Amino acid sequence: MPLSVQETEVKNPPVSRPPLDPHLKALENEAIHIFREVAAEFEKPVMLYSIGKDSSVLLHLARKAFHPGRVPFPLLHVDTTWKFREMIEFRDEIAAKYDLDLVVHTNTRGAEEGITPFSHGSALYTDIMKTEALRQALDAGGYDAAFGGARRDEEASRAKERIYSFRTPDHKWDPRNQRPELWNIYNGMIKKGESVRAFPLSNWTEVDIWRYIQAEDIPLVPLYYAAERPYVERDGMMILAEDPRLKLLPGETVQRGMIRFRTLGCFPLTGAIRSTASNLDEVIAELEIATVSERQGRAIDRDQSGSMEKKKREGYF
Amino acid sequence: MTAPAQTASATILPFAEPVKAARDTRPLRLITCGSVDDGKSTLIGRLLWDTKAVKEDQAATLARDSGKQNDLGLPDFALLLDGLQAEREQGITIDVAYRYFSTDRRSFIVADTPGHEQYTRNMATGASTADLAILLTDARSGILEQTRRHATIAALMGIRQFVLAVNKFDLVNYDKAIFEKISHEFREFALSLGVRQITAIPMSALKGENVVYSADSAIPWYDGPTLVETLELATVRTAQAGGFRLPVQRVARPGESFRGYQGTVAGGSIKPGDPVVVLPSGVVANVKQIVTFDLVRNAAVAGDAITLVLDRQVDVARGDVIVSLDGQPMTGLHFDAQLVSLQPGGIEPGRRYWLKSGSRRQRVTVEPISQLELSTGKWRPHASTLAMNAIGKVRLSFEEQAVFDAYEQNRSTGAFILIDPDTLNTVAGGMITAKRAELGGIHTEGQRVLMSLPADLAEQIMASELFANRRDETEIRRLTAKQAVELFSNAASDI
Known part of the structure; x- marks a missing residue:
């Protein structure tokens, strides 16, 4: 006779919280269903972990799904080597805390060739250090399914993305x-070499993500909360000035101010916003009256019209 | 790198709303049906705009791309919606797109599908998950064949709440008689499809009248709800009424001592101690525990993703269905279904497909019986390939026991997809209508069976001793093939 769950060795301890509201519960149920379906139907899944808030929610849901x-x-x-320092620290802490298998991949060819966001521009840099690096890592691992945290509300070309997004x-x-x-009902049948990107957060909006983080008390990289930080203004963006690789251009000075980030990527390409929201409640309050979308701080989306669709066709997440 | 996105002109900025209260209802999923000509993109754009779902930088991109504004100083909403470059080039919507907006009361997921006839499959896809359909019509033209077609597909896919949006109402001078004529005609038609929950709303999506804000001054005689008020009050379908259903996605064995069955409850509810049956094997057990990450729970209902622990060691695998002892689903090798053909190759009679329903995948052959003529709503006999976009009635034959509910009873355990064994693409979406009697199950006391046979086969049967002994109990007529088809199209259910 099987023993009850309390008697088993549990590395994934349950926590007591007030029940979720029906809206978040429905989104959570859908995401867990997708996680379990992919894990059951594919031979070698992997979860893309970008350390950001969406990835943090995704990881939390994965832990729930398999508990x-x-x-x-x-x-x-996929480490471009240009991530915020606090992101990398956070990543390693989380991997240890939840007993996760973490694979870190860097496009060493690109790094050796000195491809940086400063020297080569955001388009080429993203292509080599993110898109190409991701393809390398997926091929090296032989993964036939990759979970991602993309949401359909993020960008116009994502509105038509399937939950199982088929890749050649x-x-x-x-x-x-x-x-x-x-x-x-998801069709998980693929031929050898083909793969699927699976998006359990497809139907979540940015507000849902934040409310879920609040309800479930999910830890985040501190950069999401406002603090006084050093920054440089460049191309209309506020860039965090803490990495010695950031060289000041003529006329630029390091300023200090209360800033935070709505999304996290490579620090030279991610603009901060002025904010005094230093905790979750304040961030949510700020978000619900926001009049610009979260990708507004992302340089790569604005390179050209339809730029996200183009990147996606080429294999960017 | 381009300049920062703060270039939006002051006329198109949505203004900030106070902090929204936490929503305590499930999101409503809806589908919008209608063509660009009816103002569909304008309607959805208006919904997103007036609920502040469009942000400044998106509006700026829009302004930059189009340079166009309409008479009211608003951006061209169609550009906002048609995310893909291919669509912008073609000027039509070629796929299902999902949009999100919310009010203080609830959030909404909109499946935005194209209106053209060749995209029936896209509409069926969008309708499969929808609780409500908005059918858009131009007040100047009224109910068109297209409106009837969309309503028919929506009803077939199980949608039981319709909103008729009588759009461009400003262009008919807000004429009450026109609204009443159109809504009456639509109501009659929807009732014939079995849909009883119908709300008709006169509106101008372009001017924002009766979409989010009411149009008291323009349409003083209309005292019904706005579109958004209707959506806020709509019901989300639950499958909690029938028997318990848990399609098993995964068997969790984190240690030798624990065995749990993971899946999403597809109907009914369950609590520890309840007796259950594992199908198709038929083994009986009791529920010991309902495990979730948060707590060991006292009960689970339809929609919950759970891990179920049983009180004894039984053989359960992915694809099995754990169900309540009372109110079990149908099991068998033969089922009747309706399906929508989704791909250029169509659905071929006698071909072996993969069928996926819940977490179960099995081999099936499909025999088409009839096809829905969308212009008239009539079913016509059709035994050959069901071409792309066709809606057909079919017979399914399995090689191993299958487990289903009728789609009318349960939208999860009554639905399936067909997968082409060569391309591995999804080629049909289907809905179970009934289990077919196995051979020998025809016989019921007091019933008669009408058969149409080739004359030579009938002669052989009539020559048999068995037949000759009961000749006085039978009636026989000779017909042409055409007459037989007509007779049978009027007959009751087939076997």
């Missing part, structure tokens, strides 16, 4: 030839 077991797949972080052996996405997705 009382541990998360049955590795986390993959060279990681191409064809928006005009996507598999129909009816009900919550």
